[in-house]
Amino acid sequence: MAVVNFKLNGNDVTIDVDAKERMIDTLRKRFHLTGAKLTCGTGDCGACTVLYNGKAIRSCTLLTCMCDGQEIVTIEGLMPMNGGKLHPVQQAFMEAGAIQCGYCIPGMILTTVAFLNENKNPTTAQIRAAISGNLSRCSGYVKIIDAVKLAAKRMREGA
Amino acid sequence: MSEFFKPKTVKECIDLLDQYGSKAMIVNGGTDAVEKINTGKAQPEAVILMTEMKELKKITVKDGAVHVGGAVTYLQMLKNAEIKKNQGMMIAVGAIGSPPVRVMATPAGNVGTAAPSADCTTMLMGSDAKIHVVSKKEGERVIPIDKFFVKTYVNVLKPEDLITEVEFPAMQPGMGSGYVRLTRRKVQDIGKVLVSATIEVKRGRCTKAVIGLGALNATAVRAYSVEEALVGLSRKEAQEFCRSGLPKEAGLRPSRYTHYKEITTPVALERAVMMAWDQAEGKVK
Numbered sequence: 001m002a003v004v005n006f007k008l009n010g011n012d013v014t015i016d017v018d019a020k021e022r023m024i025d026t027l028r029k030r031f032h033l034t035g036a037k038l039t040c041g042t043g044d045c046g047a048c049t050v051l052y053n054g055k056a057i058r059s060c061t062l063l064t065c066m067c068d069g070q071e072i073v074t075i076e077g078l079m080p081m082n083g084g085k086l087h088p089v090q091q092a093f094m095e096a097g098a099i100q101c102g103y104c105i106p107g108m109i110l111t112t113v114a115f116l117n118e119n120k121n122p123t124t125a126q127i128r129a130a131i132s133g134n135l136s137r138c139s140g141y142v143k144i145i146d147a148v149k150l151a152a153k154r155m156r157e158g159a
Numbered sequence: 160m161s162e163f164f165k166p167k168t169v170k171e172c173i174d175l176l177d178q179y180g181s182k183a184m185i186v187n188g189g190t191d192a193v194e195k196i197n198t199g200k201a202q203p204e205a206v207i208l209m210t211e212m213k214e215l216k217k218i219t220v221k222d223g224a225v226h227v228g229g230a231v232t233y234l235q236m237l238k239n240a241e242i243k244k245n246q247g248m249m250i251a252v253g254a255i256g257s258p259p260v261r262v263m264a265t266p267a268g269n270v271g272t273a274a275p276s277a278d279c280t281t282m283l284m285g286s287d288a289k290i291h292v293v294s295k296k297e298g299e300r301v302i303p304i305d306k307f308f309v310k311t312y313v314n315v316l317k318p319e320d321l322i323t324e325v326e327f328p329a330m331q332p333g334m335g336s337g338y339v340r341l342t343r344r345k346v347q348d349i350g351k352v353l354v355s356a357t358i359e360v361k362r363g364r365c366t367k368a369v370i371g372l373g374a375l376n377a378t379a380v381r382a383y384s385v386e387e388a389l390v391g392l393s394r395k396e397a398q399e400f401c402r403s404g405l406p407k408e409a410g411l412r413p414s415r416y417t418h419y420k421e422i423t424t425p426v427a428l429e430r431a432v433m434m435a436w437d438q439a440e441g442k443v444k
């Protein structure tokens with residue numbers, strides 16, 4: 001077993017895991033954080049997306065031990081880390097009607113958060129490229145793109 | 160049960176690799192390795208992480224060559240001023256997976272996996288790259304990329320080896336590079352035909368060409384026959400030559416894509432070479 005220390009949604013945590021354990025399993029089974037979904041398990045679909053030191057990545061191709069000394073944020077952490085208010089990206093996804101079944105949304109939102117932190121005023125093409133690794137099977141993406149634009153506007157205005 | 164290690168220096172890392180041998184596995188960005196571990200194809204007792212290997216996280220230029228450290232990610236490459244001068248490399252690296260994959264994944268891991276359809280590997284093949292490797296027993300070795308792969312998913316690395324850097328020539332005036340990948344989907348799809356080219360042009364004639372082909376043969380390969388034929392040709396002659404047929408190094412394997420690959424590879428070759436040509440003549444920034 002191996003002791004791993006990391007920051008999870010703003011809190012310091014310590015766990016004892018096999019070095020082969022994946023972060024998606026640690027989050028869901030040990031911390032009961034089920035926002036990240038294990039779906040393809042191969043890095044393709046984006047349903048397991050988390051923020052790793054502020055960047056959106058796949059938690060199904062991430063060993064938990066790779067997070068030793070690093071910072072992980074899941075969808076559950078966004079609101080508490082935003083002073084108890086919905087993050088502007090979450091708010092925009094609701095208002096734009098971007099959510100249908102909701103399955104892909106934690107991944108979509110975290111990908112958008114990381115993207116808008118780097119690019120405050122993205123073009124439609126840049127938005128499409130940014131979410132190209134997050135698959136949605138019911139939305140058709142149009143309203144998701146609207147939501148990203150709305151969130152970008154709100155964040156520029158300092159929401 | 161497995162342990163993990165976070166060596167801070169090359170020496171620490173190769174000592175660990177030497178100690179654990181085939182029971183160790185380097186996990187860099189983990190985008191290939193974690194699935195292997197999860198499906199039980201790899202069962203390392205010691206997982207060696209690159210997270211603290213600061214000395215391998217640098218991109219430097221020395222004596223006309225770009226040196227990409229063994230723990231440098233694609234995201235780092237895409238933001239690097241020197242890499243940005245290399246049109247083909249930017250296209251190849253920018254096409255790998257999706258943005259979240261490129262945050263973690265590395266060129267060292269790409270050559271480490273040795274997939275025949277690997278994009279960065281194919282561009283490195285068409286850049287005359289060299290892989291720098293070190294182990295405790297054998298010390299440092301520099302392996303030309305066309306001597307690096309043995310067969311599909313097998314390279315010359317031994318369990319004790321660490322890739323410290325990937326090296327390729329820096330772009331100079333009169334030099335250009337191109338990369339063409341044919342896929343079924345626009346993003347997140349493994350290429351069916353990959354062609355990379357780095358060429359030099361003087362007074363309208365090709366003076367040097369390096370061509371790489373991927374996803375055709377058991378490993379990415381260098382197309383020496385094309386390289387030799389291109390030297391001395393004008394743009395138009397080069398274009399005609401590329402279109403004239405399948406390079407003999409393609410070594411197409413029978414599959415349901417064989418016919419598609421046969422007819423599209425010459426076109427992809429033409430596009431990659433023309434892209435490189437235009438950069439060499441200063442027609443692209």
Ligand SMILES: Cc1cc2nc3c(=O)[nH]c(=O)nc-3n(C[C@H](O)[C@H](O)[C@H](O)COP(=O)(O)OP(=O)(O)OC[C@H]3O[C@@H](n4cnc5c(N)ncnc54)[C@H](O)[C@@H]3O)c2cc1C
Pocket residue numbers: 042043044061184185186187188189190191192193229230254255256257260263264265266267268269270271272276277278279280320321322323347348349350
């Ligand atoms: C969703 C998805 C899409 C993808 N799309 C593409 C694509 O379009 N094109 C493409 O080419 N690839 C693609 N890949 C494959 C993968 O991302 C690349 O091969 C990547 O470059 C691997 O790098 P890594 O750092 O993640 O390697 P890892 O998974 O960490 O390691 C891969 C192998 O290399 C070895 N290794 C790593 N670093 C070193 C080192 N420094 N010294 C010695 N050995 C080392 C490891 O031990 C392991 O055997 C995709 C992967 C995913 C998950």
Ligand code: FES
Pocket residue numbers: 037038039040041042043044045046047048049058059060061
């Ligand atoms: S479950 Fe991780 S990308 Fe699909």
